[in-house]
Each structure stands twice: as structure tokens, then as C-alpha cells.
Amino acid sequence: SQQGEEDPQALSIQEGENATMNCSYKTSINNLQWYRQNSGRGLVHLILIRSNEREKHSGRLRVTLDTSKKSSSLLITASRAADTASYFCATDAKNSGYSTLTFGKGTMLLVSP
Amino acid sequence: DVKVTQSSRYLVKRTGEKVFLECVQDMDHENMFWYRQDPGLGLRLIYFSYDVKMKEKGDIPEGYSVSREKKERFSLILESASTNQTSMYLCASSFLAIVNSRGGADTYSNQPQHFGDGTRLSIL
Numbered sequence: 361s362q363q364g365e366e367d368p369q370a371l372s373i374q375e376g377e378n379a380t381m382n383c384s385y386k387t388s389i390n391n392l393q394w395y396r397q398n399s400g401r402g403l404v405h406l407i408l409i410r411s412n413e414r415e416k417h418s419g420r421l422r423v424t425l426d427t428s429k430k431s432s433s434l435l436i437t438a439s440r441a442a443d444t445a446s447y448f449c450a451t452d453a454k455n456s457g458y459s460t461l462t463f464g465k466g467t468m469l470l471v472s473p
Numbered sequence: 474d475v476k477v478t479q480s481s482r483y484l485v486k487r488t489g490e491k492v493f494l495e496c497v498q499d500m501d502h503e504n505m506f507w508y509r510q511d512p513g514l515g516l517r518l519i520y521f522s523y524d525v526k527m528k529e530k531g532d533i534p535e536g537y538s539v540s541r542e543k544k545e546r547f548s549l550i551l552e553s554a555s556t557n558q559t560s561m562y563l564c565a566s567s568f569l570a571i572v573n574s575r576g577g578a579d580t581y582s583n584q585p586q587h588f589g590d591g592t593r594l595s596i597l
Contacts, residue, residue: 390582402563402588403516438546448516452583460506460531461583465515 364449364464372470374465379436381467383428384451387425390430390452392425393461399447406434411454418424479564479589487597492551494583494592500549503569505547506586507539509560513555516563522547523569564589565568 367382383392387428391410395403409416409425409432422435436443446468450461480495497578498505506521508531518531520539535556540548547566551558565586 393583395586399483400591400593402590403565403586405585405587408585421594450586458580459583460521461586465509467512473568 364451364462366447366464366467368467368472369465370468371412372413372472373461375386375439375441375473377439377471379439379443379469379471381447382436383432383434383464385432385449385451386430387471388453389427390454392423393450394421394432394434394451395448395463397448397466399445400402403448406453411438432459436469440470440471442473443469444471476565477566477583477587481592482590483593483595485597486551486554487510488553488555490551490554492554492596494549494562494564494594496547496549496589497545497564498547498566498587499545500566500587501544502531502566502587503544504567504583504586505541505548506565507537507549508563508565509558510563510591511560519549521586521594539591542563556596558594559596560594562594569574578580 364383364385388469393408394406397403407418407423411422420437425432446466449467475499486492508516517533520529522541533550538550565584565588568584570582
């Protein structure tokens with residue numbers, strides 16, 4: 361079953377604007393991760409936030425995590441055309457033994473010059 | 474920098490053929506993964522491996538098998554290719570972190586995955 365679900369499915373903004381993407385999930389997690397995928401390429405890891413963290417920054421990226429609502433958001437500030445990509449959240453469910461990341465279906469971001 | 478290399482960017486095969494997709498990583502990662510990505514369906518896990526000669530089924534293992542004879546190499550095999558296996562295939566690797574170890578039972582945390590550039594496979 362799908363653990364992480366991104367919202368919106370697609371987002372179109374102008375350069376310089378901020379972009380916000382949301383992720384909701386269903387079970388307890390160890391961590392939540394955000395990835396970017398440029399068209400026709402593999403995914404690139406952006407940021408990992410642990411379940412005991414509420415906010416994390418990396419350059420123009422800001423990630424928040426609300427474990428009570430089982431949701432996370434990714435904010436890209438002052439977006440650029442080069443930020444055009446699909447963005448995925450992935451959850452690391454809290455299980456005993458081995459488990460794997462569960463990826464959402466992604467938000468497609470288009471940043472126009 | 475971690476490098477995950479997939480043997481082909483584009484591949485065209487015929488139905489019924491046995492197809493091998495190869496993936497090599499250079500960071501001594503314990504975990505390796507094979508996903509397929511289809512429009513509207515996102516990433517779906519086919520198989521993963523947490524150690525040499527170990528393999529675990531993912532969400533959609535039917536029609537596929539894997540091989541991990543060496544730590545750095547993880548191969549995906551389509552035993553008899555069919556048109557519904559036309560897709561983008563992504564390989565990834567990661568470290569395995571133990572977050573809790575009590576009474577002989579370990580709990581693991583998934584660390585960031587590093588992806589290859591993908592193989593776009595067409596089955597005709």
C-alpha cells in the first residue's frame with residue numbers, strides 16, 4: 361500500500377516564487393526523505409528528517425515534519441528554472457527487522473522563467 | 474561521491490527473451506534495490522538485497538529474479554520478457570543502519586538511497 365502521498369500532483373510557478381509540496385503518510389516512521397528527479401534521470405536525495413525533528417534546512421530547501429498529523433512539507437524558496445523536476449517523499453516505516461523506503465507518486469514542479 | 478552505474482540507458486528486446494540489467498555501486502553499501510517506474514504508478518520495488526547472496530521480494534517480483542554474487546553488483550533478470558515489462562528500471566544502493574538492538578532482534582533504519590540514471594527498457 362502507498363505510504364507517502366504527495367500533494368499537489370503538479371505545480372506551476374514563476375521564477376522567484378516559493379514552491380510548497382506536501383506529503384502525508386499512514387504509519388509511524390523512523391525518518392522521512394525527500395528526493396528530486398529530473399526528467400529521464402535517476403532520483404537524487406535532497407534531505408532526511410528524523411521522526412524526532414520538526415524542521416530542517418538545506419540551502420533553499422526547508423522541510424517540516426508533523427508526526428501528530430503524519431505529514432511533511434518541502435518548501436523551495438526563490439525557485440529557479442533549474443528546480444523544474446519531480447519531487448518525491450519517501451518514508452522509512454518503524455518496523456522490526458528489515459524494511460524498505462516507500463515512495464509516493466511525486467509532485468511535478470514546473471518553474472517558468 | 475557515490476556512483477551507481479547501470480549498464481545501459483536504453484535497451485530494446487523481444488518478447489520471450491531473457492534480459493539482464495546490471496547495476497554496480499562503488500561505496501560498499503550493504504543494501505541494493507531494483508525499482509520500476511511507470512507514469513501514474515510511481516516507483517515500485519521489485520527486489521532488494523541487504524547482503525551478498527541475500528534477496529528479498531518487493532511489491533512486484535513476479536516475472537523477475539535477481540542475483541547478488543558480489544557486494545557491489547546487483548543484477549535484475551527478466552526470465553521471459555513480456556510487453557508489460559516495458560518500463561524505466563532504476564537501481565539504488567544505501568547503507569544499512571541499526572537503530573535498535575535488543576535481545577538479538579535488530580531494528581534497521583533506511584538511509585538515503587543513491588540511484589543510477591535508469592534503464593529505459595522496451596519489449597517489442
